[in-house]
Amino acid sequence: MLFFSRPGLRAKILVAGASMPIRRLLQITAAAMAVLAATTAGALDRDVFEQLKDMPEGSAMDAPLALPEGLVETELAVFRLETVATGLDPHAFSIAPLPDGRILLTEKKRGLSIIHPDGSRTGPIEGAPSVSDSGIVRDGLDYGVGWHLDVAPHPDYAENGWIYLHHTDLCGDCRKKKWMLFFSKSMNRLVRGRIEEDRWIDQEIIWDVDEKYYTPYPDLGAGGRVAFDTEGHVYVSVGTKGGDYEGIQDLATPYGKIHRVRDDGAIPSDNPFLGREGVMPSLWSYGHRVPQGLEFESGSGRLWGSEMGPEGGDEINWLRAGRNYGWPLVSHGVNYDGSPVDYGKKLGIEFNPEDIEQPVVDMTPAPAVSSFIIYEGEAFPAWRGHFLVASLRARTLYRIVIEGERHVHSEILVGGMARIRDLETGPGGLVYLLLEHESGSRIVRLAPDGADD
């Protein structure tokens, strides 16, 4: 049976007869809430997020684009917005600028393509994993399965040409099962390949899971980012692909986890759960909800992630090996109906609140955080080391300063502009944004005052 838990926000699919794994005993204590209240690590600059009370209702996919014209003056930099490409599919997901000025683009239901420096584009790259345009669009949000998600060049792309593509792989065999006749199933998968004359070649599977983990649950919550560190590892973010909370705290499933493999797909010998029976060897961290941002901070060697909470509770986390980030046991947000997040009771999971990692940045009210970068470019030297954070519903780009484990400052760089699905640093240190809109998505870039076009 398919129904919408709240129209337009997200879908929930209940499969008759399915039950949650009950791994541990029921208990959530008042101490959990006390610890939560006492550790509002990112409470500074809350006023930046308080302004979100004026956010448009629903997805804001049709809210007017409010692109500033002329110079934008901010605390540390003056910039203008330049349009790079228009007329993209409304449901785009990722951009990846290449050193030669071209930009790799994924559109969820259209696939992978290349934007040329003059703004023209190729058709979908032939031979790349297949996509599906089935699914219901409601309030501008898409509830389908079988999409292209993040795309990212290997750190040594100039030498090896490898391009990594995170997609939701459509299940072949499992569709034969009788009750699945009307629903396709999919699951996150990471592949790499090369592009030669606009064709995808040399494909290798880098990370995937058994077909028993494929689900008809919409890819809207699938997460879907990729990040590389400086030691040959690649990280993959997987969201609520088994349901709103199903399997997130179960270390035997891939859902609600960050996974870590070598860049050729091998399991690293120092993965935190390696050798533990019944645990996926690729697990890095768990208890994540919809992790759509994932970045490695090369200076400190730390991995960072952003994820959307339910109503409130968007987070930026330092993702440490083997740690639990709490979904759906605790959250600074509440359920869409206003009740506290306490699925620990429902799932029968006993936990010590002190074992749950608290966000470094708590974004409540929640702007619907999507992706972020840790800026290291030359165009905006004053922003180096700062987090540039994109949001969907708030349609706002933030600059967030983190010192050590402390969130010390936030600034709105551009507010109420458009849903920002992805951002990256491109050639010359310019900041590229992927804006979503019902009338056609577009790519724009932030260029400093005085920069050449």
Ligand SMILES: [Ca+2]
């Ligand atoms: Ca990207």
